[in-house]
Amino acid sequence: xxxxxxxxxxxxxxxxxxxxxxxxxxxxxxxxxxxxxxxxxxxxxxxxxxxxxxxxxxxxxxxxxxxxxxxxxxxxxxxxxxxxxxxxxxxxxxxxxxxxxxxxxxxxxxxxxxxxxxxxxxxxxxxxxxxxxxxxxxxxxxxxxxxxxxxxxxxxxxxxxxxxxxxxxxxxxxxxxxxxxxxxxxxxxxxxxxxxxxxxxxxxxxxxxxxxxxxxxxxxxxxxxxxxxxxxxxxxxxxxxxxxxxxxxxxxxxxxxxxxxxxxxxxxxxxxxxxxxxxxxxxxxxxxxxxxxxxxxxxxxxxxxxxxxxxxxxxxxxxxxxxxxxxxxxxxxxxxxxxxxxxxxxxxxxxxxxxxxxxxxxxxxxxxxxxxxxxxxxxxxxxxxxxxxxxxxxxxxxxxxxxxxxxxxxxxxxxxxxxxxxxxxxxxxxxxxxxxxxxxxxxxxxxxxxxxxxxxxxxxxxxxxxxxxxxxxxxxxxxxxxxxxxxxxxxxxxxxxxxxxxxxxxxxxxxxxxxxxxxxxxxxxxxxxxxxxxxxxxxxxxxxxxxxxxxxxxxxxxxxxxxxxxxxxxxxxxxxxxxxxxxxxxxxxxxxxxxxxxxxxxxxxxxxxxxxxxxxxxxxxx
Amino acid sequence: xxxxxxxxxxxxxxxxxxxxxxxxxxxxxxxxxxxxxxxxxxxxxxxxxxxxxxxxxxxxxxxxxxxxxxxxxxxxxxxxxxxxxxxxxxxxxxxxxxxxxxxxxxxxxxxxxxxxxxxxxxxxxxxxxxxxxxxxxxxxxxxxxxxxxxxxxxxxxxxxxxxxxxxxxxxxxxxxxxxxxxxxxxxxxxxxxxxxxxxxxxxxxxxxxxxxxxxxxxxxxxxxxxxxxxxxxxx
Numbered sequence: 001x002x003x004x005x006x007x008x009x010x011x012x013x014x015x016x017x018x019x020x021x022x023x024x025x026x027x028x029x030x031x032x033x034x035x036x037x038x039x040x041x042x043x044x045x046x047x048x049x050x051x052x053x054x055x056x057x058x059x060x061x062x063x064x065x066x067x068x069x070x071x072x073x074x075x076x077x078x079x080x081x082x083x084x085x086x087x088x089x090x091x092x093x094x095x096x097x098x099x100x101x102x103x104x105x106x107x108x109x110x111x112x113x114x115x116x117x118x119x120x121x122x123x124x125x126x127x128x129x130x131x132x133x134x135x136x137x138x139x140x141x142x143x144x145x146x147x148x149x150x151x152x153x154x155x156x157x158x159x160x161x162x163x164x165x166x167x168x169x170x171x172x173x174x175x176x177x178x179x180x181x182x183x184x185x186x187x188x189x190x191x192x193x194x195x196x197x198x199x200x201x202x203x204x205x206x207x208x209x210x211x212x213x214x215x216x217x218x219x220x221x222x223x224x225x226x227x228x229x230x231x232x233x234x235x236x237x238x239x240x241x242x243x244x245x246x247x248x249x250x251x252x253x254x255x256x257x258x259x260x261x262x263x264x265x266x267x268x269x270x271x272x273x274x275x276x277x278x279x280x281x282x283x284x285x286x287x288x289x290x291x292x293x294x295x296x297x298x299x300x301x302x303x304x305x306x307x308x309x310x311x312x313x314x315x316x317x318x319x320x321x322x323x324x325x326x327x328x329x330x331x332x333x334x335x336x337x338x339x340x341x342x343x344x345x346x347x348x349x350x351x352x353x354x355x356x357x358x359x360x361x362x363x364x365x366x367x368x369x370x371x372x373x374x375x376x377x378x379x380x381x382x383x384x385x386x387x388x389x390x391x392x393x394x395x396x397x398x399x400x401x402x403x404x405x406x407x408x409x410x411x412x413x414x415x416x417x418x419x420x421x422x423x424x425x426x427x428x429x430x431x432x433x434x435x436x437x438x439x440x441x442x443x444x445x446x447x448x449x450x451x452x453x454x455x456x457x458x459x460x461x462x463x464x465x466x467x468x469x470x471x472x473x474x475x476x477x478x479x480x481x482x483x484x485x486x487x488x489x490x491x492x493x494x495x496x497x498x499x500x501x502x503x504x505x506x507x508x509x510x511x512x513x514x515x516x517x518x519x520x521x522x523x524x525x526x527x528x529x530x531x532x533x534x535x536x537x538x539x540x541x542x543x544x545x546x547x548x549x550x551x552x553x554x555x556x557x558x559x560x561x562x563x564x565x566x567x568x569x570x571x572x573x574x575x576x577x578x579x580x581x582x583x584x585x586x587x588x589x590x591x592x593x594x595x596x597x598x599x600x601x602x603x604x605x606x607x608x609x610x611x612x613x614x615x616x617x618x619x620x621x622x
Numbered sequence: 623x624x625x626x627x628x629x630x631x632x633x634x635x636x637x638x639x640x641x642x643x644x645x646x647x648x649x650x651x652x653x654x655x656x657x658x659x660x661x662x663x664x665x666x667x668x669x670x671x672x673x674x675x676x677x678x679x680x681x682x683x684x685x686x687x688x689x690x691x692x693x694x695x696x697x698x699x700x701x702x703x704x705x706x707x708x709x710x711x712x713x714x715x716x717x718x719x720x721x722x723x724x725x726x727x728x729x730x731x732x733x734x735x736x737x738x739x740x741x742x743x744x745x746x747x748x749x750x751x752x753x754x755x756x757x758x759x760x761x762x763x764x765x766x767x768x769x770x771x772x773x774x775x776x777x778x779x780x781x782x783x784x785x786x787x788x789x790x791x792x793x794x795x796x797x798x799x800x801x802x803x804x805x806x807x808x809x810x811x812x813x814x815x816x817x818x819x820x821x822x823x824x825x826x827x828x829x830x831x832x833x834x835x836x837x838x839x840x841x842x843x844x845x846x847x848x849x850x851x852x853x854x855x856x857x
Contacts, residue, residue, distance in 0.1 A: 002633045003710065010741070010824040013679045018637040026649075026709050252649060254642045254709075306649030306707075337652075338666050361664045 003030075006094040006101075007085075015081045019254045020048035023074075023096030026252040027304070029061070030097060031071040037181045039105040040064055040072040041095050041142070044113070045120035046535070051076040052251070053259030055313060056111055056148065060169045062247035070177060073097040074251075075108075077120045078127065080532065080539065086127055093127035102128040105142045106180065109165075112150035112157070115512035116505065116535035121146075121160065122527040132524065134162045134207060139190060143180075151204075152235075152282055153461040155571040156515040156523060158206035162194060166575055167202045167236030168268075170245050175200050195228040202236035205229060209574070211517055217558055219516065219569040234576040235282075239614040241268055242290035248300040252307070261309035261342065262301045266294060266326070270315035271600035271616055273607075275383045275591050276372070276411065278460035279315055281579050284607060285615035286600060291322045295329055302339060310334065311342040318347040319601070327355050348394035353401050366405035366451075367398050373414060374424030380594045381416050383587075388428065396435045405449045406432055412479040412500070413457040413471040415591065422479055425452060426486035426496075433492035453499045454483060456506040460513050461572045462579065464587035469563040470510045476503040504542040505534065511549075511559040516571040519559070522552040580608035623691050624720040625700070626727060626852045630683045631676065635711025640675035646712070647687060654703040659690040673727035673833055673848060674734070674798060677805070682830035684735075686727045686848045688720070696856030718852025731799035732836035733783060733845050736806045737829040738792040744825035750817070751787045757813050758785055765812050778804055778812065783843075795845075798833065 005012070005022060012018035033039060042061055044051030051057070057074065064072035073095035078086060086093065092101040102108055108128065110121055125132050130141050137144075146154060147165040154164040165172070176197060183193045198205040208229035212220040224231060238244050246265070269286035270279065298310060310330065317323060330341050341359040346352040348367055356365065369391055373379045376388060395406060410425050429450050436448035456476045459468045471479070480500040487498050511519065525548035533539035549556060564570070566585060573581065583606065590597060597605050600616045610617040631643070638646065648668055651658050660666035673686035694700050697717040704714045740746055757763075763779040781797035781804040796804040806828050814821045835851060838844035 005634055009679065010744075010822075012637055013824045018678070019639070019642060022634040022637050024634050024710055026653075026707070254638045254646055256642070256645065302652075303655075304653065306652035308648065308652070338660055340665075 003099060006099040007091060011085050011089070011091075015085065016079060017048070017255060020076065020079065021082065021096070023099065025254060026306075027249040028097055028251050029065045029071070029073075031065075033071065033098060033100070035068075036071040037069040037184070038071070038107065038177050039100075040070060040107045040109060040177075041075050041102045041105045042072055043075045043108060043110045043124055045077050045110055045117045045124050046533075047079050048076045048253070049255055049257045052253045052255075052257040054111065054113070055259075055263050055265060056169065058247050058250045058263075059245055060109075060173070061251070062249070063170060063173070063245040064177075066245075067174070067177075069181070071097075073105075075102055075124070077117075077123060077533070083123065083127065083532070092129045093124060103130055103141065106184075108142045108144045110144065110146050110161075111148040112146050113148050114535060115150060115509045116540075118157065118512060118523045119527040119531045119534055121157065122524060123532055125160065126527075133159055135159075137162065137190065143190075143193070149278065149282060150513075152278075152575060152577065153513065153515070153572040154204060154206065155211075155517045156512055156519040158517050159520045159524075161206060162190075163197055164204040164206070165202060165236075166204055166233050168238050170238045171236040172200055172202050176203065195226060198229045201234055204233045204575070206517075211571075217555075218565075219571060222569070222571070222574055232574055232576045235578060237283075237285075237287075237578075237612055238268075239287070239612060241287045242293045246297055248297060249304045250301065252305045259311070260307070261311050261340075262298070262305055262307045263311055263313050264294060264298050264301070265289070265313045266317065266320045266323075267314045269615065271319055272316060272385065273383055273587075273597055273599060273605065274372070275381070275464040275587055276414065276457060276460075277315075278463050281462045281584070281607075282577055283315070284577075284579055284600075284609035285612055285617045286319070287615035288320060288322075291325055294326055298330060299333065302334075302337075308338065309340040309342060311344065314345060316347075317343060317345045318349075318352065324351065327359075331355075331358055348391075348398065350397060353394075353397055357401060365403070366407050366449075367395070367403050368407045368409070369394070370409040371428065372409065372411050373417075373421060374410060374426075374428055375421045377594055378414060378417060378421045378424075380596050381591050382411075382414055383591070383596055385596065385599065388431075391428070392431060392435055395432045396438070399436045399439045399448070400443065402445060404436065404445045404447070406451070408432070408450065408452045410452065410454045411457040412454045412483070413476055415465060415468045416594075417479070419482055422482040423486040425454070425483050426490055429487065429496045430490040430492055433490075433495045436495075437492070448495050450496045451499065452483070452487065452496060453501075454480060455501040456503060458506060458510045458513055461570065462575075462577055462584070464584050464591055466514070466570065466584065467564040467566065467568075467588050470507075470560045472561055473503040473507050476506060502537065505537075505540055507556070507560060508534070508542070508545055511556060514570070515559055518552075518554065522548045522554055525552055578607075578609040578611050583607040623694060624722075624724060625689050625691055625694065626716075626718045626720055626849060627687045627689065627704070627714060628716040628718075628849045629685045629687070630713045630715055631685055631711065632681045632683075633711040635709070636679055636681045638711075639678055640672070643676075643712075644670075644672060646709070650704060650707050651689070653707040654700075656689070656700065656703070657691050657693045659692055671726050671728050674731050676830065677807075677828070679824065680828045680830060683715070684830055684832040684847070686833055688726045688728075694856070697854040698857060716849050716854075718849055719855040720852040724851060727833075727848050729800065730835040730848060730851070731833055732797070732801070733795060733834040734798035735831040735834075736792075736794045736796065737831055738794060738806055738810065739790055739827050741822075741825045741827060744822040745790070746819060750819070751790070753817050754787055754792070754813055757816050758782070760816075763809075763812055763816075765808065765815075767808070778809065782809070783845075 143162045145163040146161045151164045194205045211222045214220045267288040269283040459465045529544040659669045669690040700717045762777045784795040834845035
């Protein structure tokens with residue numbers, strides 16, 4: 001029988017990309033809703049093409065659907081045109097597979113990947129006709145559960161979620177589902193379920209905690225308000241990343257998704273310890289997948305999806321110990337089938353240049369370096385173990401090898417940054433250009449093209465910079481001005497192009513990233529004023545956000561430009577990620593002195609992640 | 623080996639654009655392990671071409687795609703392999719081997735059959751069929767057609783080869799392809815304008831029933847379905 005769509009033809013034909021709303025893709029899972037115990041709607045609160053590119057959902061979708069008694073479906077944010085029609089016609093938000101309303105589901109799971117999707121979360125709830133406030137939900141409504149990196153500071157969203165899952169989804173979701181199935185049979189209250197769920201490791205139920213504040217606005221205490229809720233919630237990690245869930249048949253979208261390729265996650269975590277990087281701390285310890293598993297999955301996924309490209313995924317691919325073997329295997333297998341290989345997050349050295357020369361068209365590709373800071377001094381502050389010598393040598397080798405395009409990524413507004421550090425960004429670009437023109441003319445390919453991009457630094461929870469002061473919009477823009485001006489002073493300025501990020505949205509991201517429960521009201525207010533798709537520059541309405549904060553009586557400076565005291569209680573302190581606050585503080589102090597800390601493979605810095613008893617913490621113990 | 627594949631597109635798949643259908647088949651061909659030929663060069667692409675793009679919202683039981691393969695055992699086997707990896711809404715109907723040096727489907731298309739009707743909740747007032755037949759009797763039907771070069775007045779009457787109406791359904795055979803192409807939506811809009819009827823947006827349901835090549839000698843028009851230019855093989 002043909003699937004019946006939730007939205008009429010004439011509506012679908014009147015919106016952009018109707019394929020976003022019809023489901024039915026290759027490997028989408030259909031089940032009989034009468035024969036399952038749990039219906040789970042998995043949501044990425046952004047447009048379909050972005051959401052479908054997310055690996056985490058593909059992993060959990062596959063994992064849930066392996067169980068006969070659970071049917072996991074997908075839902076994404078309807079784009080603004082569809083949003084308007086759905087409101088006008090009172091069409092409840094629906095899941096792609098069954099096209100049934102989300103409000104009939106048992107769970108709505110939302111992955112929270114970046115701060116600028118918070119208003120989209122409210123849109124999803126609103127369109128689904130689920131009360132926005134968790135306290136107003138009844139037995140008629142699904143449980144709304146959040147996960148992903150932003151769930152490590154869930155407090156700004158505390159009012160809107162029934163539960164948060166802290167950590168990697170492969171570990172505790174089945175326990176939660178089993179608990180739910182039992183609870184459903186007994187027909188008990190929502191509160192009963194939430195209290196039981198709070199006892200599952202990694203589950204945080206915000207309504208079971210009370211927060212008190214000091215006069216200066218900082219947190220005085222955050223305590224459970226019932227016996228069932230634990231004092232601290234511990235991050236859940238998969239310790240065997242080889243023998244675990246990974247999709248061999250990911251859903252293949254009809255539309256060209258942002259990530260239009262097979263994604264092979266080779267490891268989790270990162271050994272580097274860059275002090276600005278949240279992922280580098282959250283996903284410790286670093287765990288590698290077994291080479292034979294990766295080979296098997298690469299072939300199976302390519303065969304099952306028909307993609308013509310495969311991409312390796314990790315925070316720092318060069319640190320994967322068997323990268324050479326894996327890449328050699330892929331080149332051999334993919335070459336004969338006309339399949340492209342993409343290798344992001346590679347350090348530029350002789351090996352990677354050799355590999356890249358084999359897998360991509362040098363004339364069309366560019367090299368990427370992420371020095372993050374212009375001067376060695378500041379790179380030491382942020383613990384980015386990349387020296388000027390390494391960058392220049394990598395560039396020289398690449399230029400000799402035929403490349404002539406280089407992309408450089410930096411951050412502005414890092415702690416301790418001086419004007420000298422900013423100017424050095426321009427100087428580094430100039431030195432790279434000079435390396436290019438050192439190559440004999442007959443070996444060069446025209447002019448070189450260096451693109452310098454700067455983003456503005458946002459201090460994130462669970463990093464050594466969580467105490468740091470964040471710049472104001474004016475300070476950010478001044479920094480971009482200094483860099484821009486200095487680039488114009490360089491001899492090879494015509495070979496250097498400079499892009500910088502917008503400052504308004506960065507300041508907002510900073511507020512939400514380190515916000516507390518009180519910030520939640522402003523998110524709702526901004527949403528009610530019409531803020532949506534804030535990460536899309538064409539949709540971002542800065543003025544409405546400012547009004548929302550003002551009306552909620554929130555002081556932006558309290559969340560952004562204030563340097564935190566060492567003993568301040570942070571909204572996210574109740575979460576245990578393995579990496580200790582003591583270690584982060586030590587790193588914060590070392591940063592201010594410009595002292596570097598070696599990576600996990602060189603020497604254990606005692607961050608605390610060894611408590612998980614695995615990964616790099618065990619393998620590299622000397 | 624040059625192969626012509628005929629497929630059906632129905633249900634929710636009518637919301638997949640022509641470009642996405644092409645991308646869909648590129649992946650499907652890999653999944654089905656069809657031994658397709660690639661073009662030369664640093665970024666090779668599959669040798670594959672489609673007869674005629676289908677507008678968004680239109681269903682069809684006669685879409686055609688030509689591919690070149692290095693090897694294939696039989697029509698039946700290739701059809702089966704493709705159908706095992708199809709999403710709901712696309713079925714492969716036939717797989718035919720083309721003679722050497724035959725022209726590709728895109729350049730051959732000369733006419734198409736369509737079945738047209740109105741959405742259930744946007745039916746025209748009773749008696750529209752009679753008016754439509756009267757409209758068809760016009761010796762010429764002039765309208766403004768938008769082209770890449772701008773707007774042009776054309777007479778579409780000669781492009782209507784056959785047209786009958788019964789029980790609220792119009793069966794239309796019209797010119798299609800690169801020389802003249804009559805979109806059914808255009809004809810119905812012309813009729814509505816002529817009869818003073820206001821059409822609701824997206825109220826016309828279009829279904830393509832066949833695509834034809836012209837094999838006449840220039841004096842008399844002889845149309846033959848594209849699939850009949852090839853033959854089943856290896857059975």
